[in-house]
Amino acid sequence: MARSMQSAAIAEFSRALPGFLQSLGSKKSPSDALLEAFVKTDVAFRNELDSHRKSKGVIQKDWHPGCTAIVALIVVNKLFVANAGDCRAMLCRSWQGAYALSKDHVASCPEERERYQ
Template sequence: MCNERDIHVFGTFDGHRGAAAAEFSARAFPGFLQAISSISSPSSALFEAFVTTNIVFRAEVGLYRKSKRVIQKDWHPGCTAAAALIA
């Protein structure tokens, strides 16, 4: 991360209304963090990776709803995340 060897990130994603958001976040977040970390400080990269994960997941949910004609109130997954940046 940020070309530094002694920076580590640990996190967990706890889904609600199903596991979709937590599973998506667990897969996507590390890649977003890695991409952003090369142009940002570690703490800013962590923040931006969470924001990007949220934006991309919401877009995916929107596409799914349209393709399956799901009524919004019937399917609205989410998750809580906790992360630690250790430098």
């Protein structure tokens, strides 16, 4: 599978995230639900990827698809934002400037390197 096809596959698969989020309903806090939905999406894609690798005889190092994602969830009058990768959410208010709602998850960020150690 070509690299662009790999990226397209994970981007398409990431559409499952809202379904995972919806399935959690009000059982969890919005922050916990967002985290769990991201994790469930990642696990489900990895399982599908492993199944595809086994069926095609692909060696793991030959295929490393991935994508970035950002989700905004509004609950009553509160906004929750979660992201994976180097994507950003900004809140712009009329003439008051822009406010960052997320931080990039990239290896060059000291906080990210520390998180993975």
